[in-house]
Amino acid sequence: MISFGVLIAAAGxxxxxxxxxxxxxxxxxxxxxxxxxxxxxxxxYGAVIPMYFQAGGNISQAPQAEKGFTVGELMRWAGIISITxxxxxxxxxxxxxxxxxxxxxxxxxxxxxxxxxxVVVVLSTGSTVLETTKTVESCASCHVMDPFVNDLFxxxxxxxxxxxxxxxxxxxxxxxxxxxxxxxxxxxxxKRDGFRHWxxxxxxxWEEPIxxxxxxxxxxxxxxxxxxxxxxxxxxxxxLSQKMRADEVSCTSCHGPAHPTPGEREDVPxxxxxxxxxxxxxxxxxxxxxLVERFYE
Amino acid sequence: MSNETTKxxxxxxxxxxxxxxxMAGMLLVLLFLLAGFQAWSVGLGVFxxxxxxxxxxxxxxxxxxxxxxxxxxxxxx
Numbered sequence: 156m157i158s159f160g161v162l163i164a165a166a167g168x169x170x171x172x173x174x175x176x177x178x179x180x181x182x183x184x185x186x187x188x189x190x191x192x193x194x195x196x197x198x199x200y201g202a203v204i205p206m207y208f209q210a211g212g213n214i215s216q217a218p219q220a221e222k223g224f225t226v227g228e229l230m231r232w233a234g235i236i237s238i239t240x241x242x243x244x245x246x247x248x249x250x251x252x253x254x255x256x257x258x259x260x261x262x263x264x265x266x267x268x269x270x271x272x273x274v275v276v277v278l279s280t281g282s283t284v285l286e287t288t289k290t291v292e293s294c295a296s297c298h299v300m301d302p303f304v305n306d307l308f309x310x311x312x313x314x315x316x317x318x319x320x321x322x323x324x325x326x327x328x329x330x331x332x333x334x335x336x337x338x339x340x341x342x343x344x345x346k347r348d349g350f351r352h353w354x355x356x357x358x359x360x361w362e363e364p365i366x367x368x369x370x371x372x373x374x375x376x377x378x379x380x381x382x383x384x385x386x387x388x389x390x391x392x393x394x395l396s397q398k399m400r401a402d403e404v405s406c407t408s409c410h411g412p413a414h415p416t417p418g419e420r421e422d423v424p425x426x427x428x429x430x431x432x433x434x435x436x437x438x439x440x441x442x443x444x445x446l447v448e449r450f451y452e
Numbered sequence: 453m454s455n456e457t458t459k460x461x462x463x464x465x466x467x468x469x470x471x472x473x474x475m476a477g478m479l480l481v482l483l484f485l486l487a488g489f490q491a492w493s494v495g496l497g498v499f500x501x502x503x504x505x506x507x508x509x510x511x512x513x514x515x516x517x518x519x520x521x522x523x524x525x526x527x528x529x
Contacts, residue, residue: 238479296490353491
């Protein structure tokens with residue numbers, strides 16, 4: 156058991172050490188464009204290029220602010236190892252060596268397999284669920300969400316969500332940051348709705364077009380924007396401050412729509428179309444230079 | 453030792469059932485932890501695996517209490 160643990164730890168250390176070196180590309184490795192051009196292009200495309208670099212060439216991946224072995228990942232592995240050990244222990248003592256081992260050893264191992272390790276499994280699974288549901292990928296794993304996730308990656312889109320995503324106003328967990336109800340610190344209703352959505356999805360009983368059933372408090376927006384100089388300078392914000400606080404006026408009334416409307420959803424292009432490779436081949440270096448010059452003019 | 457031999461088979465069956473439930477639940481949870489967040493893995497691992505595992509643990513507690521009662525450990529002197 157100890158050897159197994161050491162082996163896992165050694166593999167983990169190697170994985171953590173090896174991954175960044177192989178996946179992180181320097182600017183020189185990626186292109187022979189100079190920095191000025193890259194910066195200009197980034198501006199033109201609304202930060203799509205840095206996202207491409209960060210995602211290691213895959214534009215459909217959400218940008219990650221942090222790399223490395225996280226506590227969430229550690230908890231996931233703790234669960235995997237605990238389950239493996241518990242199943243081996245229970246299988247051995249209940250089905251193969253029940254008669255051979257002493258009663259004390261049997262009871263001790265049962266305590267480990269039936270109590271101690273399941274507690275680790277519950278904690279591990281709970282934290283993994285709450286951690287992974289925060290990612291954009293988890294929302295994208297249900298096809299019903301495709302129009303909304305595709306819209307995030309659409310450089311042409313002017314929806315609130317797309318602008319927040321492509322300009323990296325939110326660096327990671329873009330869905331979760333605005334829809335804060337389903338995370339570890341979210342409401343019970345958020346979890347209940349998550350289960351309801353899953354049930355509707357697997358039984359294919361949802362109704363099209365899907366609509367946001369809950370209420371969206373303005374506080375989700377003002378948590379970042381409220382109190383900033385730009386926000387305070389807008390006269391209508393001050394005039395409507397009381398109504399906004401009471402959620403009588405929604406931020407999306409003026410700044411929306413947050414996502415594509417039902418009529419627009421079918422026309423949202425697939426996010427795979429926005430792979431950087433396509434964009435790079437479409438524009439030659441000469442055209443790019445002209446574009447940058449025109450941009451500066 | 454005499455207690456072991458006279459212990460009703462029902463308790464042994466309960467313990468074995470609880471072990472099977474716990475193992476089955478944990479293996480389903482393992483699917484979720486390995487496959488990541490997908491609609492099917494969340495359904496099997498979290499919404500099915502976790503209750504099955506917890507039912508196994510609950511069943512084991514029930515079996516232990518039955519066993520303790522049978523041995524008259526829980527009775528007042």
